[in-house]
Amino acid sequence: xxxxxFRIIPGALAVSLSCFAVGQLSAQPSPxxxxxxxxxxxxxxxxxxxxxxxxxxxxxxxxxxxxxxxxGIDLRTIIIGKFGASSPQLCFxxxxxxxxxxxxxxxxxxxxxTSDFKHxxxxxxSWDAWCDLLESYDGxxxxxxxxxxxxxxxxxxxxxxxxxxxxxDDRPLCTTGGLTFSGxxxxxxxxxxxxxxxxxxxxxxxxxxxxxxxxxxxMFIAAHGVFENLNRPDRAWMPNEPFAFSQACSSAQHQGxxxxxxxxxxxxxxxxxxxxxxxxxxxxxLVINHPRIFADRFE
Numbered sequence: 006x007x008x009x010x011f012r013i014i015p016g017a018l019a020v021s022l023s024c025f026a027v028g029q030l031s032a033q034p035s036p037x038x039x040x041x042x043x044x045x046x047x048x049x050x051x052x053x054x055x056x057x058x059x060x061x062x063x064x065x066x067x068x069x070x071x072x073x074x075x076x077g078i079d080l081r082t083i084i085i086g087k088f089g090a091s092s093p094q095l096c097f098x099x100x101x102x103x104x105x106x107x108x109x110x111x112x113x114x115x116x117x118x119t120s121d122f123k124h125x126x127x128x129x130x131s132w133d134a135w136c137d138l139l140e141s142y143d144g145x146x147x148x149x150x151x152x153x154x155x156x157x158x159x160x161x162x163x164x165x166x167x168x169x170x171x172x173x174d175d176r177p178l179c180t181t182g183g184l185t186f187s188g189x190x191x192x193x194x195x196x197x198x199x200x201x202x203x204x205x206x207x208x209x210x211x212x213x214x215x216x217x218x219x220x221x222x223x224m225f226i227a228a229h230g231v232f233e234n235l236n237r238p239d240r241a242w243m244p245n246e247p248f249a250f251s252q253a254c255s256s257a258q259h260q261g262x263x264x265x266x267x268x269x270x271x272x273x274x275x276x277x278x279x280x281x282x283x284x285x286x287x288x289x290x291l292v293i294n295h296p297r298i299f300a301d302r303f304e
Contacts, residue, residue, distance in 0.1 A: 041079040041165040048086030049173035051131045059092040066101040069289040088126035115150040125157040136179035167223035200266035226273040227264040239287040242275040
């Protein structure tokens, strides 16, 4: 059974718990630096994400990818989201993809991938991120342009740590493989159950890629509707900090409690999507610098 401790912090109701999420954090291997990362970004392309997705296309390379590669990280970036010429659909030009700079304005026919950048085009909407991520792994949910008929799994590297980012203004509320991920009415116990179900499903896809419950090879990071953490200048919520169960941040639809729970299980972090739109760099800096967790250093 979980025991819940409620407290008020400036601007939000926060909830601490003493159940498996925090317990698993303490049982994880010690954080060490990783020099090889597969960065998997699942992007909600619903209408409410137009401004955020424009920001992502404009700033992802200079704010995140370039600093990581220049620091010596062997980085591969995988986008899972709807390709298209204008936001909220996604089109990535050089130097990230290989579409010529400025050519997205002229409706290129499909993504142009490189060895370090891949775009798996599928129509992720408000509630779909977890289901679409799982279903597209092996191509069951097909890539719009058949660039990876066997799914985005073909682009993963077994010796790379996985950072999985979901960018949305909403919550998980979808069904796949007999599992239902609920983002409606999931007060702490249900949020934990939903997050645990997703974690189990992801690990079951491949222990070589994602690890095991005792030694995960992935971290989940959510840029979503969580309220701003007014106790931190970057407004983020770290895994050892409580749930935020107040209202969603100003431009979002939902607080995404299940997303919050999964960040705690995997030692990731939560970031308000409302703050990302106005200034994405604090989010990118956290993605770059937040500890990676391994059981052992890869050979």
